[in-house]
Amino acid sequence: MSDMPRDLADALAQDHEDVARRLEGLVAAARADDREALAAAFAQAEEGLLAHMNAEELYVLPAFSVVDAKEAKALRAEHARLREELGRLGLGVELHVVRKEHVDQLVAFVRQHAERERKLMYKWIDTSLPPENLRALVTRLRAAWKARGFAARAKSA
Ligand SMILES: [Fe+2]
Ligand SMILES: [Fe+2]
Secondary structure, three states: OOOOOOOHHHHHHHHHHHHHHHHHHHHHHHHOOOHHHHHHHHHHHHHHHHHHHHHHHHHOHHHHHHHOHHHHHHHHHHHHHHHHHHHHHHHHHHHOOOOHHHHHHHHHHHHHHHHHHHHOHHHHHHHHOOHHHHHHHHHHHHHHHHHOOOHHHHHHO
C-alpha cells in the first residue's frame, strides 16, 4: 500500500474547500454580469461536489454505516440536501438570477458538512477504511482531480 496517501482526510477536506471557493466565485461573476464565468464556476463547483459525494457514497458510507449507522444516515441526508441546493442554484445560474444570500447559505452548508465529516467519518477513514475501499476511493478522487486540472493534488494524494 505504499502508493496510498497518508493524508487522505486532508485531501478530502481540501476538496470541500475548493468547492466552497468556486461557489463563492459565482457571486463575483454574477455581479460582473459575466455569464461565461458564471456558468464555468458553477459547472466546476457542481462537478467537484458531485464527484466528491459520489465517491463517499460508493466507497466510504456503506462501510462507515456498519460502525455508525446514525451518523452515516445523517451524512447521506446532508448529501441529498446539498444536491437539491445545487440544483436550485444551477437553475438560478441558467436564468441568470444568482442571489448572494443563496450562495452564502450553500457555502456555509458545504463548510458545515465538511466539519461534521472531519470530526467522525474522516477520522475513521484514516484508521479503519478497508484497503480495497481506500484504493477505489483514491483512484476515483485522483481521476476527478485530474479532470478538473488539479494535477498536483492528484499526484500527492
Ligand atoms: Fe460528504
Ligand atoms: Fe466529504
